[in-house]
Amino acid sequence: MLRLICKFLIAGVAVTALIVGALSGCSERHSDSTTTAPATDAIATRSAQQQVTIDNFAFDPQVLTVPAGTKVTWLNRDDVPHTATSSDSPPKFNSKAIDTDEKFSYVFTQPGTYPYFCAVHPHMTAKIVVK
Amino acid sequence: MTRKIVEQAGDDGIDRRGFLQCMAWVGTAVVWSIGSGGILTSRALGAEQKEQQAGDFCFAQISDSHIGFSKEPNKDVTGTLQLAIDRMNQLKAPPQLILHTGDLTHLSKPAEFDTVDQILKTAKAGQTFYVPGEHDVFTDDGKAYLERHGKGAKGGGWYSFDHRGIHFIGLVNVMNLKSGGLGVLGRDQLEWLEDDLKGRGNSTPIVVFAHVPLWTVYPKWGWGTEDSEQALSQLRRFGSVTVLNGHIHQVMQKVEGNVTFHTARSTAFPQPEPGKADSPGPIKNVPAEKLKTMLGLTSVNYTERAGMLAVVDSTLG
Numbered sequence: 384m385l386r387l388i389c390k391f392l393i394a395g396v397a398v399t400a401l402i403v404g405a406l407s408g409c410s411e412r413h414s415d416s417t418t419t420a421p422a423t424d425a426i427a428t429r430s431a432q433q434q435v436t437i438d439n440f441a442f443d444p445q446v447l448t449v450p451a452g453t454k455v456t457w458l459n460r461d462d463v464p465h466t467a468t469s470s471d472s473p474p475k476f477n478s479k480a481i482d483t484d485e486k487f488s489y490v491f492t493q494p495g496t497y498p499y500f501c502a503v504h505p506h507m508t509a510k511i512v513v514k
Numbered sequence: 515m516t517r518k519i520v521e522q523a524g525d526d527g528i529d530r531r532g533f534l535q536c537m538a539w540v541g542t543a544v545v546w547s548i549g550s551g552g553i554l555t556s557r558a559l560g561a562e563q564k565e566q567q568a569g570d571f572c573f574a575q576i577s578d579s580h581i582g583f584s585k586e587p588n589k590d591v592t593g594t595l596q597l598a599i600d601r602m603n604q605l606k607a608p609p610q611l612i613l614h615t616g617d618l619t620h621l622s623k624p625a626e627f628d629t630v631d632q633i634l635k636t637a638k639a640g641q642t643f644y645v646p647g648e649h650d651v652f653t654d655d656g657k658a659y660l661e662r663h664g665k666g667a668k669g670g671g672w673y674s675f676d677h678r679g680i681h682f683i684g685l686v687n688v689m690n691l692k693s694g695g696l697g698v699l700g701r702d703q704l705e706w707l708e709d710d711l712k713g714r715g716n717s718t719p720i721v722v723f724a725h726v727p728l729w730t731v732y733p734k735w736g737w738g739t740e741d742s743e744q745a746l747s748q749l750r751r752f753g754s755v756t757v758l759n760g761h762i763h764q765v766m767q768k769v770e771g772n773v774t775f776h777t778a779r780s781t782a783f784p785q786p787e788p789g790k791a792d793s794p795g796p797i798k799n800v801p802a803e804k805l806k807t808m809l810g811l812t813s814v815n816y817t818e819r820a821g822m823l824a825v826v827d828s829t830l831g
Contacts (some may be wrong), residue, residue: 461796463795464620473727480621500693505692505696506733
């Protein structure tokens with residue numbers, strides 16, 4: 384999992400920033416630090432896009448597009464539990480219960496479209512697109 | 515004919531003495547009395563209490579106790595469930611059995627199921643019959659629920675039984691929910707239902723209980739069951755069918771021919787009316803003194819002589 388993230392980072396940054404970028408990406412996957420220059424900025428931007436927030440019985444964003452190897456994290460801001468459950472059969476991922484302020488993460492290694500829903504409130508649907 | 519029930523006046527043929535007994539605590543309740551012809555009448559109740567007639571049978575419905583929920587507007591859902599049971603127990607003639615229409619727990623945790631068991635043990639009613647809500651099954655596909663309450667049941671926990679001439683059918687519409695879908699009964703359960711009803715006379719009073727409404731309340735919030743029509747079409751030949759559901763944490767009624775639909779309040783927290791909020795989440799800004807007026811239980815009285823069921827909603831405050 385960490386290796387995949389590193390691979391992506393390596394592909395995404397300049398050669399001169401390669402080592403620094405990869406190291407910081409592996410050790411601080413959800414860092415929102417923006418203290419250093421181009422490489423770190425790219426990581427921070429990507430970090431922000433990796434999160435799906437559950438608020439008011441909806442996934443936000445509804446469609447999240449990420450590069451292969453990205454770890455996507457769902458954060459539940461609602462007062463009731465939700466799930467992020469793959470709509471595929473069999474399900475490709477299933478968070479089980481994500482209670483208030485809890486998180487669930489899943490690493491998408493293969494390109495494709497991954498529709499998912501909340502198994503408690505099936506009217507809540509969204510998808511992850513992996514390029 | 516499909517229509518929303520509005521209060522009706524006029525002769526309903528109901529013997530008040532026969533069905534008001536269960537309502538000792540009532541202040542704001544509405545009585546629903548169902549004749550064998552499907553004629554339904556409602557009336558507001560005072561705090562009066564009548565003598566129960568021999569042959570009457572009273573049972574209660576509670577729903578959505580959500581044990582484990584601990585946020586606004588109710589940080590003591592255990593206390594409010596206990597209050598509902600206490601109210602039943604205080605009646606001169608407590609209900610003989612209780613139906614719990616699901617979401618016993620909030621997160622299907624063993625400790626939450628244990629708490630429900632402990633509180634229900636304090637009920638004077640001889641027995642409690644359960645059906646699961648989605649909160650009882652979504653973490654483990656119903657394993658913990660079925661270990662406790664699935665004995666003798668079929669599939670995801672459906673079953674039927676007879677009591678005092680009424681045929682009770684507990685259905686499960688919260689298993690294997692599909693993305694974007696509503697509650698679902700599934701083919702196996704529908705086939706079982708067909709078998710279960712086979713050979714039963716049309717005059718047998720039927721009570722169906724399930725968690726998600728078996729009529730379409732508000733599909734945008736998932737408040738309905740996609741294949742409920744296939745169940746209802748098997749039930750329409752009966753002269754008196756009462757469908758009791760939970761899930762939406764508020765009282766709603768509807769009648770279609772001889773079938774009367776009813777949803778119960780939660781004992782834990784209220785939810786908004788369909789479309790009256792951005793989402794169906796708990797109504798949070800409820801003053802403490804008002805909360806108990808938004809929680810409640812339902813009692814149903816059956817007068818064998820008249821072949822009628824009266825459904826009564828009561829709040830906890």
